[in-house]
Amino acid sequence: MSESLNGKGLALVPRAEGKQTLKDFKSDQEVRWCPGCGDYAILAAVQSFMPELGIKRENTVFVSGIGCSSRFPYYMNTYGFHSIHGRAPAIATGLAASRPDLSVWVITGDGDALSIGGNHLIHALRRNINLNILLFNNRIYGLTKGQYSPTSEIGKITKSTPMGSLDKPFNPISLAVGAEAGFVARTIDSDRKHLHSVLREAAAHQGTSLVEIYQNCNIFNDNAFEQLKDPEKRDVITLRLEHGQPIANATQAVKVAPTGGLEVVARDSIAESEILVHNVHNPDPSLAFALSRLDEPAFQHVPIGIFRSVDRPSYDSLMSEQLEMAVAQRGQGDLDELLQGGDTWKIS
Amino acid sequence: MTKQVQQLDRVIIRFAGDSGDGMQLTGDRFTAETASFGNDLSTLPNFPAEIRAPAGTLPGVSSFQLHFADHDILTPGDAPNVLVAMNPAALKANISDLPRGADIIANADEFTKRNLQKVGYDANPLEDESLAEWRLHSVPLTSLTVKALEEFDISKKDAERAKNMFALGLLSWLYGRPVEATIKFIETKFAKKPAIAKSNVAAFNAGYNYGETTEAFSVSYEIKPAPLKAGLYRNISGNQALAYGLIAASVQAKLPLFLGSYPITPASDILHELSKHKRFGIRTFQAEDEIAGVGAALGAAFGGALGVTTTSGPGVALKAETVGLAVVTELPLIVVDVQRAGPSTGMPTKTEQTDLLMALYGRNGESPVPVIAPATPSDCFDAAIEAARIAVKYRTPVMLLSDGYLANGSEPWKLPTAAELPDISVPYTVEPNGEDGVTFLPFKRDTETLARPWAIPGTPGLEHRIGGIEKADGTGNISYDPNNHDLMVRLRQAKIDGIDVPDLEVDDPDGDARVLVLGWGSTYGPIAAATRRVRRGGAKVAQAHLRHLNPFPKNIGEVLKAYDKVLLPEINLGQLALLLRAKFLVDIISYNRVRGLPFKAEELAGVIQEVIDSE
Numbered sequence: 001m002s003e004s005l006n007g008k009g010l011a012l013v014p015r016a017e018g019k020q021t022l023k024d025f026k027s028d029q030e031v032r033w034c035p036g037c038g039d040y041a042i043l044a045a046v047q048s049f050m051p052e053l054g055i056k057r058e059n060t061v062f063v064s065g066i067g068c069s070s071r072f073p074y075y076m077n078t079y080g081f082h083s084i085h086g087r088a089p090a091i092a093t094g095l096a097a098s099r100p101d102l103s104v105w106v107i108t109g110d111g112d113a114l115s116i117g118g119n120h121l122i123h124a125l126r127r128n129i130n131l132n133i134l135l136f137n138n139r140i141y142g143l144t145k146g147q148y149s150p151t152s153e154i155g156k157i158t159k160s161t162p163m164g165s166l167d168k169p170f171n172p173i174s175l176a177v178g179a180e181a182g183f184v185a186r187t188i189d190s191d192r193k194h195l196h197s198v199l200r201e202a203a204a205h206q207g208t209s210l211v212e213i214y215q216n217c218n219i220f221n222d223n224a225f226e227q228l229k230d231p232e233k234r235d236v237i238t239l240r241l242e243h244g245q246p247i248a249n250a251t252q253a254v255k256v257a258p259t260g261g262l263e264v265v266a267r268d269s270i271a272e273s274e275i276l277v278h279n280v281h282n283p284d285p286s287l288a289f290a291l292s293r294l295d296e297p298a299f300q301h302v303p304i305g306i307f308r309s310v311d312r313p314s315y316d317s318l319m320s321e322q323l324e325m326a327v328a329q330r331g332q333g334d335l336d337e338l339l340q341g342g343d344t345w346k347i348s
Numbered sequence: 349m350t351k352q353v354q355q356l357d358r359v360i361i362r363f364a365g366d367s368g369d370g371m372q373l374t375g376d377r378f379t380a381e382t383a384s385f386g387n388d389l390s391t392l393p394n395f396p397a398e399i400r401a402p403a404g405t406l407p408g409v410s411s412f413q414l415h416f417a418d419h420d421i422l423t424p425g426d427a428p429n430v431l432v433a434m435n436p437a438a439l440k441a442n443i444s445d446l447p448r449g450a451d452i453i454a455n456a457d458e459f460t461k462r463n464l465q466k467v468g469y470d471a472n473p474l475e476d477e478s479l480a481e482w483r484l485h486s487v488p489l490t491s492l493t494v495k496a497l498e499e500f501d502i503s504k505k506d507a508e509r510a511k512n513m514f515a516l517g518l519l520s521w522l523y524g525r526p527v528e529a530t531i532k533f534i535e536t537k538f539a540k541k542p543a544i545a546k547s548n549v550a551a552f553n554a555g556y557n558y559g560e561t562t563e564a565f566s567v568s569y570e571i572k573p574a575p576l577k578a579g580l581y582r583n584i585s586g587n588q589a590l591a592y593g594l595i596a597a598s599v600q601a602k603l604p605l606f607l608g609s610y611p612i613t614p615a616s617d618i619l620h621e622l623s624k625h626k627r628f629g630i631r632t633f634q635a636e637d638e639i640a641g642v643g644a645a646l647g648a649a650f651g652g653a654l655g656v657t658t659t660s661g662p663g664v665a666l667k668a669e670t671v672g673l674a675v676v677t678e679l680p681l682i683v684v685d686v687q688r689a690g691p692s693t694g695m696p697t698k699t700e701q702t703d704l705l706m707a708l709y710g711r712n713g714e715s716p717v718p719v720i721a722p723a724t725p726s727d728c729f730d731a732a733i734e735a736a737r738i739a740v741k742y743r744t745p746v747m748l749l750s751d752g753y754l755a756n757g758s759e760p761w762k763l764p765t766a767a768e769l770p771d772i773s774v775p776y777t778v779e780p781n782g783e784d785g786v787t788f789l790p791f792k793r794d795t796e797t798l799a800r801p802w803a804i805p806g807t808p809g810l811e812h813r814i815g816g817i818e819k820a821d822g823t824g825n826i827s828y829d830p831n832n833h834d835l836m837v838r839l840r841q842a843k844i845d846g847i848d849v850p851d852l853e854v855d856d857p858d859g860d861a862r863v864l865v866l867g868w869g870s871t872y873g874p875i876a877a878a879t880r881r882v883r884r885g886g887a888k889v890a891q892a893h894l895r896h897l898n899p900f901p902k903n904i905g906e907v908l909k910a911y912d913k914v915l916l917p918e919i920n921l922g923q924l925a926l927l928l929r930a931k932f933l934v935d936i937i938s939y940n941r942v943r944g945l946p947f948k949a950e951e952l953a954g955v956i957q958e959v960i961d962s963e
Contacts, residue, residue, distance in 0.1 A: 014806075027813070029825065058808045063647070066816075074813050074826065079805040081650055082815025084673050087643045090608075090635065094644030095805075098606045098631055099651040102805050120643070123636035319631055326626035333628030335599050335766040339592060343529060344582045344763070345384050347573075 008206035009130060012100045013055045020051035027077040033068060038189035038215035042136065043075055045195045050078075052196075053203055055103055062105045063092040065112040068143050069136035069215070072107040086117025089124040089133065096129050097316045103203065106133040111141050114150040114170050125181035127315040128207035132199075135172055135212045136189075140221035152221075153298060173292035173307055176210040177285045183209035184288065185306040189216060190229050194304065201306055207314040227299045239264075239294070241305030246275035247291070252301055254294065262290040264301045280309040351560075352567045358417030359523065359571060360425035363515070364442050365434030365455075366403055367396055367410040370512040375412025377516055377533060381525035383583035383760055386573030387416040390873065391585075392424035392946070393756045397613065397696040404458075404466045409441040418572040422873040422880075424757060426948035432515055434458060434489070440467045448481040453518070455511065457490035485564055489514055496554035500547040510551035517555025523569050527556065577762060584761040586725035586754035587614070590684065591621035593732025595628055598654050599766070600733065601740050602773040605630040606653040608644035610637055610663065613696040614752040615686035618658045638666035642683065646670055649679045650814070652776060652804035654736060658684040661703045662693065664710065664747075671745050672711040675840065677814045678791075678800045680739035680746075682732075687751040689944040698944025699752035701869055701919040705926075707747040708898055714837045716844040718742075719897040721749040723872035726761035728754060731895065737772040738847055743799045749897070751919075753946045754870045777801035780809055788812055790824035798843035845899050852901040856890035857883070863960050864911035866936075868894040868924055871917055871947055878952035885953075887960050897924070900931075908934045915939060915959045917952055 025047045033039045050060065060078040064070035066085035073080030083091050088106045096104040106124075113121050113135050124131060140158070141147040147160040151172065155164040176184045183205040187198045195213070202209035214225045227233045236251055247254040248267055253275045257263040262276065282288065288308040295302045361378070365371045372393055382389050392413040401408030415425035430451045433439035435458040446452070459472050473479050474486045493514040497507040513534070520527055531549050538545035559565050584592075598605035607630065609619045623632040631648070635641035642657040649655030657667065664685045674681045687703045689695035707719045718738050722731035728750055735746045780788045781801060790812040791800050803810040812824060820827035821835055854864070867875040872893050879891045892907060894900070908914055908928065915937045916925050922938040929936055939955050941947065 029813075056806075056808070058811055059806050061805045064815075073815070076813075077811055079811050080813035080815075081647070081677075082813065082817065083643075084669050084816055087639060087670065090640035090643030091647035091650070093635075093640070094606060094608055094633065094647030094649075094653075094655065095651045096647075097633060097644070098604065098648040098653045099805065102651070119636055120640055123640065319633075323626045323629060323631070330627055333595070333599075333625060335596055335769075338595065338625070338628075339763050339766075340580065340582075342582050343380050343384055344580050345386060346580050347386060347576050348578050 009204045010053065010055055010103055011206070013059050013103045014101060016054050016056050020054070020057065022048045022051060024057055025050045025077050027075050029074045031075050032071065034219050036218040037068070038138065038217065039069055039072070039136065041189045041192070042195070042213055042215060043072065045192045046199070047076070049196050049199050052200070053103070059101055060103045060105070061095060062107055063088045063095065064107040065117060066143070067109040067112045069107055069109040070112060086112055086115070087120060088112070089117060089120040089131070092131050093124055093127070093129050096131050097319055100130070100316050100320060104131050106131055108133060108135050110135065110137045110139060110149045110151040110172070114172060114175070122175070122179040125176055125179040125208050125210060128182050128312060129315045130206055130208070130317070132202045132209045133211065135210060136215040137172060137212050138215045138217040138221055139224050140217050142217050142220055146220035171292055171295070172210070172212045174289060177289045177292055177308060180285055181210050181308070182207040182310050182312055183306070184308045185209070186212045186214070186304050188214040188225060188228055188304065198306065201309065205309060206317070207312065228302060237299060237302055239301055239303045241278050241291070241303050241307060243278055243280045243306070245278055246272065247278050247303070248275050254291070262287070262294060264294060280306050282308070283310055354567050354569050356569050356571050357419065358415065358421065359430065359569065360413065360415045360428045361430040361432065361519065362411055362413040362428035362442060363432045364409055364411040364438035365512070366437065367398065367408045368400055368403065369410070369434045370509070371410045371412050371434070374512045374516050375414060377530050378519060378525065379414055379583055379758060380529060380533070381520060381527065382414065382416045383581070384529055385526055387418065387571055388420045388574035388576060388760060389414060389416040389583070390421055390424045391415070391758045392753070395697055404435055404437055404463045406437050406441050406467055409437050411438070411442065416571060418574050420574060420576065422877040423946070423949055426950045432519065434511070434515070436463050436469055437467045439473065440469065446482060449483065451483045451485065452479060453485045453487060453515070455489040456486045457488045487518070487564065492558060493551050493554065497547045497550055500543060500550065502543050502547050506544060507547065510548050513548045513551040514555035514558070517552040518559045521556045521559030521568060522565060523571065527552070576760065579762040581760045581762055583758050584726055585756060585758040586722070586728045586750055587617040587686070587756070588621055589726050589761065590728035590732050590750060591618045593729035594622065594656055594682070594736070595625055595630065596729070596766070596769055597733045597736030597772065598628060598630065600769050600772045601654055601736055603652070603654040603740070605656060606645060606648035607632045607656045607658065608635050608641040608648070609633070609658045610635050610641045612660045612663050614688055614755045615658045615660050615684065617755070618684065618686070638663040639670060642667040642670040646674050646679060646681055649674070649681050650804070654682070654740070655680065656682040656684065658686070660686050660688045660696070661690045661706070664703060664706060668711050671717065672713065672715050673816050674745040675711070675715045675717060676816055676818070678743045680743050680802070682735050682739050682746050682748060684748045684750065686755045687749060695944050697752065699870065699919065699946060700942060700944060701751060701871070702923070702942070703749060704897060704920065704923040707749055714841060716841050717745050717747050717898065718844055718847055719747045719749060720895060721869035721897055722754060723869065723893055723895065725754050725757050725759050729761070733769065733772065737770065740772060740774050741799065742797055742843060742847055743802055744844065749869060751870050774802070776807065777803040777810065778807055789822045790814060791819055792822050793839065798839060798846060847899050849896040849899055849901050851903045852892050852894065852907050854890050854892045854907055858888060861888040861890040862912040863915060863956070864890045864892060864907070864913070865915045865917070865956055866892050866894065867917060868897060871919065874947035874949050874952055875917060877949035878956055881949060881953040882956045882960070885957070887957060889956055889960060894924070905932045908932050913937060913959055915956060917947055917955065919947070
């Protein structure tokens with residue numbers, strides 16, 4: 001676990017006794033995604049990652065909404081709750097708030113989290129309940145067979161938008177930073193090593209972590225992230241975010257623009273000292289927001305990694321504190337005392 | 349001057365004023381005094397949804413009615429004997445409910461030309477002869493209050509605002525109420541503003557002394573304490589009783605209570621009350637919306653909590669999908685619907701019984717849910733425990749249908765002790781239930797209750813996945829098998845149909861009545877009071893009241909068929925009647941009024957008598 005992050009996310013979750021393996025986390029259910037779907041890679045990455053956390057499997061819960069990705073819990077041999085469209089953050093909130101001894105993971109997609117469940121998502125983020133939200137973003141509706149999603153690019157031709165979609169997409173990272181989420185990161189289905197590193201930090205973070213995972217839907221929106229996977233282009237486009245490191249790759253670098261925002265310039269056009277050094281702990285979300293805007297226009301330069309990791313008390317821990325304080329101040333509740341409180345009178 | 353004291357067996361007082369005049373507080377205090385005196389009582393607050401409607405207008409009138417007696421009573425009373433009218437609007441809005449000969453105590457200071465015009469009085473009714481049929485006491489409450497508070501260092505506005513305490517003092521004298529508790533209450537309420545506390549106490553005392561000394565009131569009244577059953581009592585509203593019932597249910601079920609709720613009239617007070625009792629390990633979560641409220645409660649239930657959500661009709665509409673998820677995942681959940689006038693926003697502060705069919709059927713698919721309705725404010729306590737008992741034992745969402753009348757109305761409550769309450773605890777499942785001793789089958793049912801195991805996260809070896817997609821009987825694996833779906837639909841229905849519900853009791857003193865009057869929920873008081881009246885008049889009528897709306901008591905069909913006629917008053921257009929007609933082929937006679945108000949006993953007595961008299 002990284003020392004740079006608070007590491008309290010799993011503090012109350014009991015540790016596993018023996019060593020766990022990937023097999024322990026595979027359920028006996030047949031996986032039913034389309035062959036070639038990016039979800040397989042994410043599932044395999046999560047299954048292989050979970051043993052590393054070293055927490056009791058029975059204290060791990062996956063909660064999902066509706067959509068292709070939301071089938072995920074069935075394939076994890078943990079506790080799981082496949083709920084209803086958009087509501088997974090709400091259901092997970094009740095679970096995590098009442099059971100601080102659980103590691104709760106929300107699996108959601110761009111439609112589930114940002115359309116029908118947008119309200120629950122932003123409120124989970126602002127409340128900072130101890131949840132890890134994995135948002136599989138494939139920029140399309142898969143389960144309903146190919147309508148545009150709230151992350152589809154403008155002009156998207158789909159069954160419901162034969163002349164092109166009209167609405168501007170959400171950028172999930174901008175949205176999460178705008179809601180002042182404590183932990184916001186982006187990774188990609190095809191890079192298991194990076195996925196692991198981000199999940200590790202997300203789990204360690206106490207409070208709500210949002211991880212956007214670029215995920216390919218090979219049926220309805222194939223190659224949506226191809227530029228990030230193409231060995232010839234990816235290193236030019238991708239900007240790896242690492243705490244304490246300059247935000248740059250071999251050809252591009254990020255600097256503060258005269259306007260106050262950020263801009264990407266040719267690396268050899270500026271001095272090293274001018275390159276913005278990434279600070280995930282910056283309490284001011286402005287720079288993280290500016291970083292999230294760098295992929296506009298789409299995929300000229302895409303930051304990948306942890307945008308923001310800021311400590312603040314989680315809702316569930318504050319809630320528990322209030323309960324403890326109430327008991328400390330006035331003692332445990334007593335039913336007879338409660339009922340007989342207030343103005344009473346006796347009839348004999 | 350020694351004043352005459354007249355004995356009365358009961359009185360109905362209505363305090364009415366502008367919504368900023370503090371009428372609810374005045375009514376509450378008079379109620380507390382009356383309760384501690386030992387009368388039986390019943391209350392009916394009636395207020396606008398607007399927090400402060402324009403001052404002095406008819407929509408801004410807020411009132412509080414209190415019925416108290418030297419015997420046991422069932423309703424807040426049909427028509428007031430006394431109207432306290434703090435302004436012309438209060439008089440105009442309430443005069444039509446006032447029988448001839450009743451007392452009117454009007455605040456003369458507020459009957460100004462401008463205030464009279466606001467409500468369309470051409471002349472001052474306190475000065476012309478238009479109120480001759482009533483006993484009018486025109487009292488300058490505001491100026492008397494201001495005069496009494498001259499020596500206090502407070503603004504004129506603050507002095508004027510104490511007029512409700514002056515009125516309370518006057519009424520307290522008039523009906524011989526004990527005053528110590530009110531004085532203590534004022535001192536506590538304004539503890540941080542000593543000048544306001546002192547001036548309000550002074551206004552209260554001034555009102556009391558005014559009654560004692562002025563010639564305007566020559567008679568005071570005595571209403572002896574009621575011979576209620578021996579025990580310790582307190583006055584309680586339906587919402588408070590419901591909150592206490594949920595706390596008691598949590599204790600008796602040995603489960604931590606988790607409330608997910610979104611504020612809505614008239615249910616918010618349950619959220620407020622439960623939020624105060626964190627010492628019981630209660631977690632209250634004010635969610636971002638109604639859907640999140642029930643979602644969080646269901647999530648907590650998956651984690652082993654007693655999950656509760658509280659709302660009113662519009663909120664139930666929003667929660668429907670999640671309640672369906674609770675049905676199919678078979679988790680315990682309590683959904684409290686404090687019904688209000690609908691459809692849509694309707695009349696938020698007014699009462700109705702119009703959510704019965706929504707509670708039963710307002711979801712997609714075959715989605716059976718038990719439904720329970722309390723009969724009186726204090727009964728909300730027992731109904732909450734019963735809802736929890738069923739939810740936990742059968743692992744099902746339960747709808748609890750209170751309403752605005754029960755929620756805000758109050759009555760004396762004989763306090764139970766914790767030791768008298770039922771143990772409703774059910775252990776979590778902690779062992780595998782498969783034949784091989786290793787496998788866990790999340791949908792293998794208890795053979796008696798048909799409930800599935802409740803295995804909560806943190807239990808080793810029982811890891812399993814639930815969800816909204818149809819599950820195979822036993823294993824809980826996703827299943828699209830047609831026969832399995834048919835089986836699961838029937839099993840879920842059979843589980844609810846098989847819930848142990850007590851038989852319907854019939855009150856038929858001589859056993860030979862030919863007419864049964866049936867009710868459910870908050871109509872109990874008016875129906876029982878009407879039944880008494882009819883019986884006093886010499887006619888025979890049986891009465892029964894349904895608490896369990898789903899499943900019905902096993903004997904309900906027999907009861908319905910044992911009478912020539914069944915009369916069913918409902919504050920809707922006949923929702924229960926529709927169900928009973930369909931299920932039991934009985935020609936129910938419906939009586940329906942949907943005015944946002946409870947029935948009046950006199951009105952129902954007339955209807956019952958008519959049914960008895962008709963061929």
